[in-house]
Amino acid sequence: MKISALDPFAARRALDGVTTVAGLDDDAIVERYARVVWNVVTEPGDGVAGRLIAALGAAPALAVVEGGSVIAPVEGVSTREFAEGRRRWSPRLRSVDVDDALALARARGVELVCPDDPAWPHRVDDLGPHAPLALWVKGEAAALASLTPSVAIVGARAATSYGEHVAGELAAESAGRGIPVVSGAAYGIDAAAHRAALAVGGTTVALLAGGADRPYPAGNGRLIDRIAESGAIVSEVPCGGAPTKWRFLQRNRIIAASADATVVVEAGWRSGSLNTASHARALGRPVGAVPGPVTSAASAGCHRMLREFDAACITSADDVWELVGLEGDSSQRRSGSMDSRSRTDDASRVTDALSVRVWRGADDLARRSGMTRQQVEALLGVMLLEERVEHGERGWRLRFATS
Amino acid sequence: MKISALDPFAARRALDGVTTVAGLDDDAIVERYARVVWNVVTEPGDGVAGRLIAALGAAPALAVVEGGSVIAPVEGVSTREFAEGRRRWSPRLRSVDVDDALALARARGVELVCPDDPAWPHRVDDLGPHAPLALWVKGEAAALASLTPSVAIVGARAATSYGEHVAGELAAESAGRGIPVVSGAAYGIDAAAHRAALAVGGTTVALLAGGADRPYPAGNGRLIDRIAESGAIVSEVPCGGAPTKWRFLQRNRIIAASADATVVVEAGWRSGSLNTASHARALGRPVGAVPGPVTSAASAGCHRMLREFDAACITSADDVWELVGLEGDSSQRRSGSMDSRSRTDDASRVTDALSVRVWRGADDLARRSGMTRQQVEALLGVMLLEERVEHGERGWRLRFATS
Numbered sequence: 001m002k003i004s005a006l007d008p009f010a011a012r013r014a015l016d017g018v019t020t021v022a023g024l025d026d027d028a029i030v031e032r033y034a035r036v037v038w039n040v041v042t043e044p045g046d047g048v049a050g051r052l053i054a055a056l057g058a059a060p061a062l063a064v065v066e067g068g069s070v071i072a073p074v075e076g077v078s079t080r081e082f083a084e085g086r087r088r089w090s091p092r093l094r095s096v097d098v099d100d101a102l103a104l105a106r107a108r109g110v111e112l113v114c115p116d117d118p119a120w121p122h123r124v125d126d127l128g129p130h131a132p133l134a135l136w137v138k139g140e141a142a143a144l145a146s147l148t149p150s151v152a153i154v155g156a157r158a159a160t161s162y163g164e165h166v167a168g169e170l171a172a173e174s175a176g177r178g179i180p181v182v183s184g185a186a187y188g189i190d191a192a193a194h195r196a197a198l199a200v201g202g203t204t205v206a207l208l209a210g211g212a213d214r215p216y217p218a219g220n221g222r223l224i225d226r227i228a229e230s231g232a233i234v235s236e237v238p239c240g241g242a243p244t245k246w247r248f249l250q251r252n253r254i255i256a257a258s259a260d261a262t263v264v265v266e267a268g269w270r271s272g273s274l275n276t277a278s279h280a281r282a283l284g285r286p287v288g289a290v291p292g293p294v295t296s297a298a299s300a301g302c303h304r305m306l307r308e309f310d311a312a313c314i315t316s317a318d319d320v321w322e323l324v325g326l327e328g329d330s331s332q333r334r335s336g337s338m339d340s341r342s343r344t345d346d347a348s349r350v351t352d353a354l355s356v357r358v359w360r361g362a363d364d365l366a367r368r369s370g371m372t373r374q375q376v377e378a379l380l381g382v383m384l385l386e387e388r389v390e391h392g393e394r395g396w397r398l399r400f401a402t403s
Numbered sequence: 404m405k406i407s408a409l410d411p412f413a414a415r416r417a418l419d420g421v422t423t424v425a426g427l428d429d430d431a432i433v434e435r436y437a438r439v440v441w442n443v444v445t446e447p448g449d450g451v452a453g454r455l456i457a458a459l460g461a462a463p464a465l466a467v468v469e470g471g472s473v474i475a476p477v478e479g480v481s482t483r484e485f486a487e488g489r490r491r492w493s494p495r496l497r498s499v500d501v502d503d504a505l506a507l508a509r510a511r512g513v514e515l516v517c518p519d520d521p522a523w524p525h526r527v528d529d530l531g532p533h534a535p536l537a538l539w540v541k542g543e544a545a546a547l548a549s550l551t552p553s554v555a556i557v558g559a560r561a562a563t564s565y566g567e568h569v570a571g572e573l574a575a576e577s578a579g580r581g582i583p584v585v586s587g588a589a590y591g592i593d594a595a596a597h598r599a600a601l602a603v604g605g606t607t608v609a610l611l612a613g614g615a616d617r618p619y620p621a622g623n624g625r626l627i628d629r630i631a632e633s634g635a636i637v638s639e640v641p642c643g644g645a646p647t648k649w650r651f652l653q654r655n656r657i658i659a660a661s662a663d664a665t666v667v668v669e670a671g672w673r674s675g676s677l678n679t680a681s682h683a684r685a686l687g688r689p690v691g692a693v694p695g696p697v698t699s700a701a702s703a704g705c706h707r708m709l710r711e712f713d714a715a716c717i718t719s720a721d722d723v724w725e726l727v728g729l730e731g732d733s734s735q736r737r738s739g740s741m742d743s744r745s746r747t748d749d750a751s752r753v754t755d756a757l758s759v760r761v762w763r764g765a766d767d768l769a770r771r772s773g774m775t776r777q778q779v780e781a782l783l784g785v786m787l788l789e790e791r792v793e794h795g796e797r798g799w800r801l802r803f804a805t806s
Binding site: 047128162165166246249275278282290291292293294295299300303306307312313314315316319385387390391392393399 | 450531565568569649652678681685693694695696697698702703706709710715716717718719722788790793794795796802
């Protein structure tokens, strides 16, 4: 029997206890079941399946694949792509696999979240046809919906104690300020980030490359259980699925897509964390890297990001806030030597009239500060001596603050 | 007697043994002597004096100042600026000061180098009216002329052993490859850079804030002597001059101006090294910063440069070479996972057709590589699995190389 021929009653029974069924009409139930089928038969990030489902809906798309006929023109899917896709999907198009995945999820307490559920993290929709078709969640599905804003903190498995310390600091301060921390539950940086977020009672979400029922790596099993207690363990791979290399790379795209910004704390020259950063960049999301000693191989990937990727240099939680697009305390710190307590009123007026980027002439500054040119120039002279301004051919500007 | 009334014979006698006099006619001798007078009466970086000399010549400008009349219109110098300048310069306009400076230089073996001498480092001319009027050199004046290309390696006095190690590595590799190292002879990073350059038999030049005859800091006296033996100790301040705060800041502008690029190895949040970097940036010269642990206060200024200054992230001598505008070994290293030994010919053709920045469609890549679209897509599929390319809405591009 073709899977696409499943009646609404059987579909509802199969889904019940694993995902939302209440309030869904027969069409919605069949559509949701078909989405699970697609999730089971495809590997993560299958863009042809994504485009086919976007164009036709999951159930009609499934019927077309099972129908055996040549595809009618579908937006974004060529005949050749469809034929190749069908060859990829057919070997897995067995209802027993779908039923097994759902039964396993039910038995393990793993919830299925679909794009029309309230818990769906809509940031991942930016992946377009490569967005996950569904997410399997162990723990609090609501944590997924809380990821706006959020930050992904990732890094090397072979982390140093320096890297783990910094990852912990950044995660604790972020989670402590109410910014959930997304990571991959790997050894090293990922684990340090999750642990610190948990320690401050913050929200943390782990994306796994294998099934959400399979704690991986096994050595982090206890940590993964704790994450599920207050946050969520998430995977697009159905329960029982093994964490293959491909799935790790695709898992990285969901980490990048579900957070507002991605920060890499330590990474070797070719670390997989750079892959996550790549995905974030491809999505137009801000990317940051924590510097470290240039003598440390564990920081080489971060320095590479600073140099080749134009990643932001992250040295504190304030920088993370700024990266995520929130106001940190850094603006105050950044005002540099212009300590408001030590400024005279007149000097503040000149300071306010100055720019750090644009050169301004004394006349312009006089106009902007509402003072005479003579007053302005006298103050500029003092500020030049104090190294608070610089003077060039095109006028004056605020100096990068030094002692 | 007015200094500007000095006859060529007396001027020649005063300069002999300190600077070039052979081959200079009477006018040139008087002009050179007047330049020394200007150098003695002004503080470093006096732009009004610089513009006056540029417009009139040193000797005529001196005559105007000593003449006591109101200035005739001079390009770039207002009547007010001239009057203020005269008030600044007059107290020092005593021939005894000039004679003392020259006598001291002669006694201490310090040579005077002027802009028309072969040893003059013409990069400093980029400072325009703020360029030094003359430079006093102890050691090999020829080292000054060798500063193209060169790199300034500067940093905190309160350096860590990490910073001194990295400064030493960068300086040794730069000087060892024939790139002179410019620095400020201070404790910490500066000293480590000079020492390493000397250790590999390379050229190094130290700019002092006080007179070239006054080793400062005294604790680096032995190092400063060694620099003078093969390189040069340089100052624009006449012999005997004290290293004042203002002169330190102005000294920094010469460090920045005489090198092709400035690298800061360690710097506190408001380190004076950031002032040197500021000058380099104002001159449009490349600026680099060496990252360090974010937990180290000695690296805070460097991280600030990376973040606020858009400084290049420097992790090796290759990066220094690149900054200076030379080809390092880095291009090879940077080619990332594209190990030429492991590439098949066809894959190289596709790789060569791909860009890291621009997305290209399969048809475009087929055209560029001279292969069929089918061949290209098959290879792209493999490369996607190997994470060597990324695929987006607008096509394909080379991926930031990872494992």
